[in-house]
Amino acid sequence: MSKKSNLPQPTDAELEILQILWEAGPSTVRFVNGRLNEQQEKEIGYTTTLKLMQIMTEKKLLSRNTETRTHVYLAEAVQEVTQKALLKKFVDAAFQGSATSLVMQALGNHQTSQEELDEIKALIEKIEKG
Amino acid sequence: MSKKSNLPQPTDAELEILQILWEAGPSTVRFVNGRLNEQQEKEIGYTTTLKLMQIMTEKKLLSRNTETRTHVYLAEAVQEVTQKALLKKFVDAAFQGSATSLVMQALGNHQTSQEELDEIKALIEKIEKG
DNA sequence: TTGCGTTTACGAAATATTTCGTATATCATT
DNA sequence: AATGATATACGAAATATTTCGTAAACGCAA
Structure with a gap:
């Protein structure tokens, strides 16, 4: 009997x-902050990102290696598990x-390539x- | 050129x-509050629901008929449009x-009936x- | 018309989330 | 060891969201 100890849902x-972190693997705060600011319009301060990652570490969503001066953070929350939990909540809330x-809705709205449609069809068959 | 005046996203x-409201149509505060409390564990006060619906009216998510003493509220936000907007945000945020x-994920997690699978297949074909 | 039950109005408390200012620590270089 | 650049720690401000207490308004029945 392994305690799965459900992680809190991320904001x-x-x-x-x-x-x-899921995409890039273990990273520093500066790297993450840089990525956030690439994707966004308004600048997010370094300490803002740091604080969030510290909170996430408390919540066990992340873990970090503090041996070196520059801490390296790692996603503890597993992508698939997290997505699954969020999806369930979302389906209930919105659908x-x-x-x-x-x-x-998802298929209707977005344009989906033939490859993707094939994937989905294969899954349905399965x-x-x- | 019709102004679509995008509605704010609901919390x-x-x-x-x-x-x-989408399911039941125009309703009173008391009715909505009753429904909320059917579905949930913890009681939500009448005035809490009222306040939310008043805020939603300000935001134009709802409208109300105040002619009678007991106001009747109507969903202004259209279900499909709202779902579509929420879905886009969710896909970006989580996927x-x-x-x-x-x-x-959605198909994999949930058990889907044959009828539903057929619906989806039909849509894919289309x-x-x- | 008086009183009771129900309604809406208003404002503020409680909570959750996001952002940042400032202090302190560390490292590398000189 | 002193300096400068960069890091983390901490706490609190700013914002958004949710909840509720209290008061005022209304309608109906006695």
Whole structure:
């Protein structure tokens, strides 16, 4: 029996940081702050990003290596698990729990390439098989 | 040129109220408050719900008929439009903009009936044709 | 018309989230 | 060891969101 000890859900700002760490792997505060400011219009201060990452470390969303002067942060929250939890909450909140209507909206709105459609069809087949 | 005057995005608590109005149609505060308390564990006070609905009216998410003593509230935010906007924000925030990986997660996690799968397949075909 | 139950109005408290100012520590270079 | 550049720590301000207490207004029944 392993305690899964569910992680708290990240806030919006925290999620942005997680995305960066998921994509880039373990990183310093400066790196993350740089990435945030690439993507955004308004500058975010270095200490703002630092504070958030410290809070996230307290919440166990991140961990860090403090051996070197420049701390290196690592995402503890696993991407798939986090996304799954957020998705469930979102489906309930915005689509009254109907994953299907969410899927229909998502497919309808965005333009989806043939490759992606094939992926989805393959998944559907897999589900249908059992 | 019709001004679409984008509505502000509802907060979580506001979205719960919208869901109820979308489903039930124009309703009084007491009705909405009752519904909220059916679905939830912790009691939400009448004036709490009232205040939220008043704020939402200011934001134009709702409108109300004040002719009778008991005001009747109506959802101004259209369900599909609101869902679409929320979905876009969510896909960006949690799935780095990839609607497809969201769809894959959604289909993978939830158990989806054959009817629903058929619906989705039909939509995919339609997309592939057009 | 008086009183009771219900409603809305208003403002503020409680909470959560985001941002930043300032102090302090560390390292590398001189 | 002193200096400058860069790092973290801490606390608090700014903002957004949620909740509620209290008062005033209304309508109905006695």
